Amino acid sequence: MFVLFIVPAYAEISAMIPRSGSIVRYPQYAYWGLRIFPYLVGIHMGYTAVVTAEVEAIVSYLSAFFPTLMVSGVPSWEGFAVAVLATYFLLYNGIVILHCATSGAGLPLSMAYV
Known part of the structure; x- marks a missing residue:
């Protein structure tokens, strides 16, 4: 429910101050230095937990x-070895597809890796 209030705020800020890494940059601009650290740790834990749960x-x-x-x-x-390999291939293929999609090669080249 609260996402409905957060998304328009990020969209408005993104239009005013376009920067890369906006989910980390904008709170840093607003709250400075160490105050943003717990937020960044939460983001890192959330991103890490998604890959772990998928594997x-x-x-x-x-x-x-x-x-x-x-x-x-x-x-x-054996399961641990499969988990390590699955993590590697999930992350590697995600990075390759993201690179192809953003480097100008576009969708046709990124579909070759899927």
């Missing part, structure tokens, strides 16, 4: 086909 879901779904990946609901060593 855990991938390993748990794959354990239906490969039962050795999870033992009693906890990833085994």
